[in-house]
Amino acid sequence: MPYSQPELSFISSSLLNTPPIRPDLRTSNSFRPLRAETEILPFTNGSARIVSEAGECIVGVKAEVENFAEHMEDVVSKTARGRGGVEVGITAKAGSTGLKEEELFNLVGGWERTLEEGLREDGIEDRLGIGRGYGWKLYIDILLLTTPASNPITLLSLTTYLALRTTRLPNPISEPNEDPLFNDDWDQSLPLFPEDTTRPPLTLLVTLHGENSLIDPTAEEIAVAEACYTVTIGGNGKVMGVKTVETSGHIVGDKLDTWLGGRGGVDRSRWFSGIRYAASCAPEVRTALENLLAIEQAMES
Amino acid sequence: MSRYELLSPEGLRIDGRRWNDLRRVFAQMATQPSSNGSSYFEMGNTKVICTIQGPGEPTSRSKTIHDRCSISVDLNYAPFSGIDRKRRGRGDKRTVEMQTSLENTFAQAIRTTLLARSEIIISLHILSQDGSVLAACINATTLALIDAGIPLTDYLVACTSGSSSSYSTQNDEDADPLLDVNSLEENDLPCLTVATLGATDKVVLLLMENKVNVEKLEEMLAVGIDGCKTMRRILDTTVRKHGKELLEKREQLR
Numbered sequence: 001m002p003y004s005q006p007e008l009s010f011i012s013s014s015l016l017n018t019p020p021i022r023p024d025l026r027t028s029n030s031f032r033p034l035r036a037e038t039e040i041l042p043f044t045n046g047s048a049r050i051v052s053e054a055g056e057c058i059v060g061v062k063a064e065v066e067n068f069a070e071h072m073e074d075v076v077s078k079t080a081r082g083r084g085g086v087e088v089g090i091t092a093k094a095g096s097t098g099l100k101e102e103e104l105f106n107l108v109g110g111w112e113r114t115l116e117e118g119l120r121e122d123g124i125e126d127r128l129g130i131g132r133g134y135g136w137k138l139y140i141d142i143l144l145l146t147t148p149a150s151n152p153i154t155l156l157s158l159t160t161y162l163a164l165r166t167t168r169l170p171n172p173i174s175e176p177n178e179d180p181l182f183n184d185d186w187d188q189s190l191p192l193f194p195e196d197t198t199r200p201p202l203t204l205l206v207t208l209h210g211e212n213s214l215i216d217p218t219a220e221e222i223a224v225a226e227a228c229y230t231v232t233i234g235g236n237g238k239v240m241g242v243k244t245v246e247t248s249g250h251i252v253g254d255k256l257d258t259w260l261g262g263r264g265g266v267d268r269s270r271w272f273s274g275i276r277y278a279a280s281c282a283p284e285v286r287t288a289l290e291n292l293l294a295i296e297q298a299m300e301s
Numbered sequence: 302m303s304r305y306e307l308l309s310p311e312g313l314r315i316d317g318r319r320w321n322d323l324r325r326v327f328a329q330m331a332t333q334p335s336s337n338g339s340s341y342f343e344m345g346n347t348k349v350i351c352t353i354q355g356p357g358e359p360t361s362r363s364k365t366i367h368d369r370c371s372i373s374v375d376l377n378y379a380p381f382s383g384i385d386r387k388r389r390g391r392g393d394k395r396t397v398e399m400q401t402s403l404e405n406t407f408a409q410a411i412r413t414t415l416l417a418r419s420e421i422i423i424s425l426h427i428l429s430q431d432g433s434v435l436a437a438c439i440n441a442t443t444l445a446l447i448d449a450g451i452p453l454t455d456y457l458v459a460c461t462s463g464s465s466s467s468y469s470t471q472n473d474e475d476a477d478p479l480l481d482v483n484s485l486e487e488n489d490l491p492c493l494t495v496a497t498l499g500a501t502d503k504v505v506l507l508l509m510e511n512k513v514n515v516e517k518l519e520e521m522l523a524v525g526i527d528g529c530k531t532m533r534r535i536l537d538t539t540v541r542k543h544g545k546e547l548l549e550k551r552e553q554l555r
Contacts, residue, residue, distance in 0.1 A: 041429050042346050044381045056333050058350075058428060060381030089380060089388065141380040145333065145350065145426060 003223055012224040015209040023220060029281045031216045034158075038166045038296050046167025046192070050159045054216075056145040057155045059163035061192075065130065065180055066137040084128020084135030086119050088112040090142045090156070107151055107245075108144075111203065114232050114241045115140070115160065118201035122235055127192070130172050130180045138192075140164070151245055153230050154216050157203035161289055164200045167192040198235030202285060204278045205230050205245070208266055213277040227266045231278035239279055307486060308465055308477070315485055316345075320477045323460075323528060326535050328440070330448045330543040338449025342441035345483060346431035351441040352424050353449040359420040369413035374400040375424040376438070382430045399435060406496055406506045407442065410457040421451060432483040433461040435494045435508065440532060447540055455499030456536050459506065460528030462521045463492040464513060478517070478524040491517070495525035500533050502526060 003011075014021040020028055034052035041047040046061040068083060090108055128136040140163070142156055168189040170182035183189075193199060207217040207225035214221055222228050222245075232241040307315055318324070324345030333339035338353035356370055364371045376396050380388045389396060403423070411421070423445070425438050439459035446453060463482040482492050491511035498505055504526070513521070 041348070041381065043384060043429055043431075047381070051333065053334065055335060058379070058426075060379060060428075062381050062386045064386060091377070091380065091388075139380070139386045141386070143379050143426060143428075145352065 003220060007220075008224050011220050012209070015212060015214070015221065015224065018211065020209060020212040020214065022214065023218065026216075028212060029215045029277075029284070031154075031285075032218070034155075036158075036162060036292055038162050038293065039300075045169060046163050046165075048159050048162035048166060050155060050162070052155060054155045054218075055152055057152070057159040058143040058145065059156075059159045060141050060143070061163050061167045062139045062141070063128075063136040063167070063169055064139070065134055068133055068135045083125045084130075084137060086116050086124060086128075086138045086140065088115050088140045088142070090144065108153060108156065110243065111153060111156065111230070114203065114230075114243070115157075115201065118232055118234055118240045121240065122198045122201070124192075127197070128169075131174065132177055132179060134180045136169060138167075151205055151217075151222065151228070153203055153245075154205045158285075158289065161200050161202055161286075162293065165193055165289070165293055199286060201232050201234045201240055202282050203230050203232045203241075204281060204285070206274045206278045208270055208274050211270070211273075213274040215278065215281050227271065227274070229274070231275050233279050233282040237279065237283070239275060242275060307489060312477070314479065316483060318481075321480050321524065321527070323481045323531060324483070326532070328444055328536065328539040330444050330539065336449075338445045338447070338451070340441050340444035340448060342437055342444065344433055344437050344440075344481065346429055347433055347437045348427075348429040349434075349437045349441040350426045350428060351438070351445040353421065353442075353445045353451070354424070355421040355449075356416045356419040356451065359418070360422070364420045365418055368417055370411070370416035370419045370421055372404050372407050372411065372413075373420060373422050374403045374407075375422065376400045376403070376427070377425065378427045378430070382427050399438070402435075402506060402508065403438060403442065406439065407446075407457065409505050410443075410453050410455070410498060411446065412452040412454065415452055421446075421449075430484065432485075432487040433481060433494070435459065436461050436496070439496050439506070440536060444536060444539065448543075455501070456533050457496060457498060457505060458529045458532040458536060459494060459496035460525050460532050461487075461492055461494045462525035462528060463487070463490040464517045464521050465490060478520045480524050480528045491521075493518075493521055493525060495522060495529060497526055497529040500530045 011023060032053045034050050036048065036050045038048045040049050041060050044060040045063045047059060049058045068085065090112055128138060130136065140160060142160060144152055144156065168191050171188045171190050172180055173183050174181040204215055205217060206229060207214045207221055208227040209225060217225065228245045230243045230245060231239060234240045313319065327343040329341040331339060332341045333352055336352040336354060340351045342349045359365045359371060364373065376399055378389045378396065380386055423442055425441065427434060436459035439457060443457045461482050463479040463486050465477050465479060479486060482490065491513040493507065493509035495504055496506035497503055
């Protein structure tokens with residue numbers, strides 16, 4: 001534990017104010033400054049990189065044609081447009097982080113599945129179908145370069161969002177009942193998320209401090225949080241998943257009591273208010289990311 | 302005979318370069334605030350990120366050397382780096398071999414005796430591979446080491462060269478050596494990676510895994526070393542530019 005009791009007590013009491021006073025003076029829904037780039041890797045279908053105080057994350061999306069017909073039983077679906085598949089993988093090297101593989105798993109464990117599930121829910125697999133049992137297999141590989149002391153989920157989610165939004169797939173020129181054939185021209189490629197589709201899900205990390213909920217918490221804020229959980233919000237605004245990350249501090253009365261165990265737990269109503277807060281922040285985050293993509297595109301053309 | 306026309310009748314290569322042209326080099330230093338030193342290095346479509354942790358307390362007792370520092374290299378190919386998606390495991394033989402040769406190479410450039418009983422951890426992430434991966438790793442590491450303020454005797458720079466000899470077998474005499482090979486050339490031609498200490502002719506690392514005529518080897522080496530000299534100039538420009546920016550920032554803060 002890197003923080004002393006007076007430190008924890010100070011941070012906690014500032015965060016319990018209305019409005020909360022965060023150590024870096026952010027408002028409760030603002031993010032740490034970050035720098036983002038998209039389409040940085042020539043061998044991928046879509047890629048993005050975000051560097052922030054929270055660390056550095058690079059995401060590459062690759063699509064490969066696969067024959068899914070073997071898994072299908074009826075003839076109808078074999079001749080129909082077919083389906084694709086999604087696979088998410090996270091790589092993070094312990095080398096520069098000092099973290100062990102298991103510790104990292106504890107930080108981000110299971111988020112891959114949440115993302116896969118979220119994308120599937122939005123019907124991405126149908127859009128990945130090419131025809132005659134063939135479909136795109138989408139590999140989303142996330143590279144976390146420095147695991148920060150705080151939880152990197154928000155960083156991973158933002159970078160993945162950008163990478164998915166820049167992903168383009170070659171345009172098929174074959175009929176659905178033929179073997180797949182594609183247009184070589186990259187300018188003719190189709191975006192994975194056309195304008196009229198639901199956007200990829202976003203995952204935000206939330207901490208609870210008394211009546212306050214914080215977005216994008218730092219390590220010291222997590223250390224004094226009553227509860228810390230990730231909220232996954234789908235493109236349609238629905239909450240798709242909630243996962244408790246860690247609970248370290250407990251408020252007893254009005255003072256933080258980290259050294260006494262066995263007093264955890266947060267009221268149902270406050271737990272819900274945190275989820276609602278995250279869900280209300282998501283559209284704004286999405287708009288910010290979309291603006292960023294628009295700027296990148298304008299710079300290119 | 303190869304499927305691709307690696308050298309056009311006019312003597313231009315597949316990406317339009319002449320025989321002694323380097324690909325576009327783009328380098329950045331201090332890309333990551335949370336590490337002791339970091340860099341980003343691009344040679345054409347080969348892209349590498351390097352971060353340095355240390356010099357610091359060795360992570361394990363076996364890494365402690367009493368009269369100098371130990372160097373650990375952690376190399377990682379991103380699954381999306383190649384043409385096909387491929388995950389490489391921890392114990393991948395080629396990766397381990399590259400790690401070892403990088404450790405040995407940098408032990409010759411770093412003033413290890415000044416940092417006794419400490420450890421330097423070099424992590425390299427290959428984001429995109431299009432030939433000359435080892436050379437790009439070496440150049441990236443040099444920049445990151447400078448950013449970390451680790452004493453070096455000189456820039457350790459690397460470059461690759463190939464020979465078009467086996468390609469034009471009928472007239473082997475006038476086969477050209479090629480500087481800085483990309484992945485298409487690397488797959489079809491005999492190639493070598495050479496690393497030198499600064500602009501000197503002192504070769505620190507030489508790696509070649511193909512069959513080639515001895516005279517051609519000499520030519521390739523000469524071209525490679527010339528490439529290293531150019532590379533040193535490029536790295537030096539990057540470092541100076543970075544230093545200047547840092548100084549300007551400091552002036553502004555005053």
